[in-house]
Amino acid sequence: MRLIIRDDKRQTSLWVAEYIVRRINDFRPSKDRPFVLGLPTGSSPEQVYANLVDFYKKGKVSFKHVVTFNMDEYVGIPTSHPQSYHSFMFKHLFQHVDIPPSQIHIPSLENYKDYDNMIAKYGGIELFLCGVGSDGHIAFNEPGSSLSSKTRIKTLTKETVIANARFFDGDVNAVPKSAVTVGVKTVADAREVVLIADGRGKAEAVKQAVEGSISHTWTVTALQMHPRFIMVVDDAATEELKVKTVKYFRDIESEGSSEDKIKSKL
Amino acid sequence: MENTRPTRTQSQPGDKIIRFTNCLTPIDNKLLPSTIYVNSTTGLIISPQDLFYDSKLSASSTVDLGGRILVPGFIDVQINGAYGFDFSDASKDDDAYAAGLRDVNQRLVSTGVTSYCPTITSQKNAVYKMALPHLGPSKRDASLGCSSLGGHVEGPFLNPERNGIHPLHVLQTPKDGLKSLETVYGKDNMNQNIKMITLAPELLPPAALPSLSSILASKNIILSAGHSTATFSQLVSSNINMVTHLFNAMHQPHQREPGIPGAVLADVSKPRYFGIIADGVHVHPANIRWAWQSNPTGLCLVTDAMSLLGLPDGEYEWGNGESIIKTGGLLTLKGTNKIAGSCVTLAECLNNFMRFTGIGIAEAVKTVTATPARMLGLEGVKGGLGVGADADLCVLDMQSDGSVVVDEVWKFGQKVWEKERVRARRPGVVELSRL
Numbered sequence: 001m002r003l004i005i006r007d008d009k010r011q012t013s014l015w016v017a018e019y020i021v022r023r024i025n026d027f028r029p030s031k032d033r034p035f036v037l038g039l040p041t042g043s044s045p046e047q048v049y050a051n052l053v054d055f056y057k058k059g060k061v062s063f064k065h066v067v068t069f070n071m072d073e074y075v076g077i078p079t080s081h082p083q084s085y086h087s088f089m090f091k092h093l094f095q096h097v098d099i100p101p102s103q104i105h106i107p108s109l110e111n112y113k114d115y116d117n118m119i120a121k122y123g124g125i126e127l128f129l130c131g132v133g134s135d136g137h138i139a140f141n142e143p144g145s146s147l148s149s150k151t152r153i154k155t156l157t158k159e160t161v162i163a164n165a166r167f168f169d170g171d172v173n174a175v176p177k178s179a180v181t182v183g184v185k186t187v188a189d190a191r192e193v194v195l196i197a198d199g200r201g202k203a204e205a206v207k208q209a210v211e212g213s214i215s216h217t218w219t220v221t222a223l224q225m226h227p228r229f230i231m232v233v234d235d236a237a238t239e240e241l242k243v244k245t246v247k248y249f250r251d252i253e254s255e256g257s258s259e260d261k262i263k264s265k266l
Numbered sequence: 267m268e269n270t271r272p273t274r275t276q277s278q279p280g281d282k283i284i285r286f287t288n289c290l291t292p293i294d295n296k297l298l299p300s301t302i303y304v305n306s307t308t309g310l311i312i313s314p315q316d317l318f319y320d321s322k323l324s325a326s327s328t329v330d331l332g333g334r335i336l337v338p339g340f341i342d343v344q345i346n347g348a349y350g351f352d353f354s355d356a357s358k359d360d361d362a363y364a365a366g367l368r369d370v371n372q373r374l375v376s377t378g379v380t381s382y383c384p385t386i387t388s389q390k391n392a393v394y395k396m397a398l399p400h401l402g403p404s405k406r407d408a409s410l411g412c413s414s415l416g417g418h419v420e421g422p423f424l425n426p427e428r429n430g431i432h433p434l435h436v437l438q439t440p441k442d443g444l445k446s447l448e449t450v451y452g453k454d455n456m457n458q459n460i461k462m463i464t465l466a467p468e469l470l471p472p473a474a475l476p477s478l479s480s481i482l483a484s485k486n487i488i489l490s491a492g493h494s495t496a497t498f499s500q501l502v503s504s505n506i507n508m509v510t511h512l513f514n515a516m517h518q519p520h521q522r523e524p525g526i527p528g529a530v531l532a533d534v535s536k537p538r539y540f541g542i543i544a545d546g547v548h549v550h551p552a553n554i555r556w557a558w559q560s561n562p563t564g565l566c567l568v569t570d571a572m573s574l575l576g577l578p579d580g581e582y583e584w585g586n587g588e589s590i591i592k593t594g595g596l597l598t599l600k601g602t603n604k605i606a607g608s609c610v611t612l613a614e615c616l617n618n619f620m621r622f623t624g625i626g627i628a629e630a631v632k633t634v635t636a637t638p639a640r641m642l643g644l645e646g647v648k649g650g651l652g653v654g655a656d657a658d659l660c661v662l663d664m665q666s667d668g669s670v671v672v673d674e675v676w677k678f679g680q681k682v683w684e685k686e687r688v689r690a691r692r693p694g695v696v697e698l699s700r701l
Contacts, residue, residue: 079315079316079319079320080313080315080316086315086319087315090314090315090318090319094318095314095315095318100324101317101318101319101321101322101323101324102322104318104319106319
């Protein structure tokens with residue numbers, strides 16, 4: 001894995017957006033060979049999307065030949081609900097860029113059984129962007145989820161429901177009790193995974209992801225098995241890591257990754 | 267009514283989708299930059315998100331409004347005619363009447379009005395029977411121009427003490443309640459063609475009023491008190507929630523008897539609406555300001571315009587053998603100084619209203635859009651820019667003095683009128699091409 005540490009969220013968001021833009025452009029996507037991108041929602045990626053929109057408006061990237069698969073969506077609220085992930089994606093990304101509506105995928109009660117198949121039909125996900133919960137969950141794969149899980153319906157933990165009540169006027173009863181989500185394996189099957197985390201609240205999850213053992217109680221740890229896994233975190237999110245770990249990654253990433261070094265020599 | 271709503275609300279491939287950008291729309295009494303999506307095929311304002319996810323479509327064209335103001339089309343619930351056509355003139359045959367009405371509908375959109383209640387003043391019974399079948403809700407067709415929302419019958423059940431210029435000899439007393447109304451207007455007309463009835467409630471037998479208003483409500487007809495001597499308590503104890511041209515043709519507030527104005531402006535037990543004529547003649551600006559400050563959510567601007575709207579000054583014959591003198595914007599009954607309706611446009615009333623009250627367009631525009639729509643029970647359908655509303659729109663240009671000019675009018679998502687762009691020429695400079 002790579003661990004990129006930056007001072008703050010502004011810098012991690014910019015790093016990730018620049019990285020995605022470079023990956024899309026290097027891929028040279030076309031109508032019959034689109035770039036397949038996995039996408040999360042939440043406060044962590046919000047600024048990444050703002051940067052992507054900015055790059056699009058400056059003409060540095062196009063989403064015309066990008067196909068997207070979102071990670072998750074609530075069950076039981078209409079897609080037009082302001083707190084739905086449909087609304088989030090439309091508000092922060094889709095309405096601002098040139099992506100055709102037919103190339104968007106968001107899991108739902110109707111399509112979740114076929115969701116992994118749909119991804120496979122596009123040749124798999126090229127890059128999956130994801131966040132991580134403070135309890136180490138990726139997508140809605142909360143502690144205890146199978147590390148080989150695929151897209152399915154999950155009941156949300158009481159803790160998640162209560163935490164999300166702030167988005168529903170503080171009304172716990174208004175928060176959906178279940179969600180459709182990609183599985184841990186759906187994320188891990190992507191050819192590359194980029195994970196962003198920021199803030200002190202994510203420090204324990206970052207520690208488990210980097211220094212912990214693979215365990216379904218911290219589902220993010222499954223990504224340790226991934227051959228191309230990049231974590232991009234801010235200073236605050238490293239607070240639970242060993243000083244040695246931070247120093248190590250700061251050192252090897254200071255002049256770009258070994259891969260970048262080799263590339264630059266070629 | 268079957269033709270007034272669209273057959274579907276979801277957009278489909280092949281629909282013409284227009285995106286209005288670079289415009290300001292009224293949101294929470296402020297003008298804010300907005301983007302509005304409209305489906306010209308269904309005639310509705312649509313959600314860009316639903317369009318994207320559910321219909322998998324994008325806008326087929328973009329209209330850049332260059333920073334101008336986009337508001338809902340205006341609604342006038344009291345207008346007696348325009349461009350020489352009088353809704354109460356039943357002397358023509360049906361074809362001629364229909365042709366005159368079509369012409370008014372085509373031309374009235376130029377004033378920003380996209381929906382209205384064509385109003386018949388007090389007439390003999392035969393006039394209602396002849397005219398009302400023409401005045402029911404218009405078909406859902408942008409090419410027809412302005413839509414009728416159903417007729418407004420102002421009379422003949424008016425109080426002779428407050429008749430204004432309604433001829434006394436045609437006024438009647440609704441002594442049999444609902445039956446009197448059915449006899450005069452016709453049952454069929456009451457079922458489909460009438461949207462509003464102005465009457466003097468004190469003329470009804472006391473027992474008839476409660477049942478009459480609930481029966482009319484079940485037919486979606488708005489009962490409005492007007493040309494009336496009703497007292498404060500008479501109006502407050504009735505279930506009438508609308509008043510026709512407030513301050514005109516009623517008792518004025520008295521220290522011990524606040525009258526209809528007191529009831530509609532000071533009784534807050536339930537929402538009450540009122541029409542008010544802001545031509546600067548019918549009602550003193552201070553009274554308009556007072557009415558606005560007392561009951562802002564009930565104020566509906568109306569023109570009460572006569573068929574002389576848009577015609578030159580002079581003497582004009584009015585029905586029932588009387589004449590009206592038009593002097594600029596002022597109309598008087600010949601030989602008297604009685605005001606005989608107005609001949610201003612609703613846009614002029616709106617500009618007057620902003621000047622009288624000092625409020626901005628974002629808030630003022632409600633008095634010609636959202637408020638009359640809510641009064642008529644058409645909230646969410648007319649008078650708003652919310653998703654699912656009819657795409658009846660006005661593009662306004664703000665002038666340096668704060669007044670607005672109607673630049674474009676859209677009906678069901680199609681442009682039906684546009685102001686001619688007069689090439690600005692400096693006075694005294696002859697264009698080279700003319701030499």
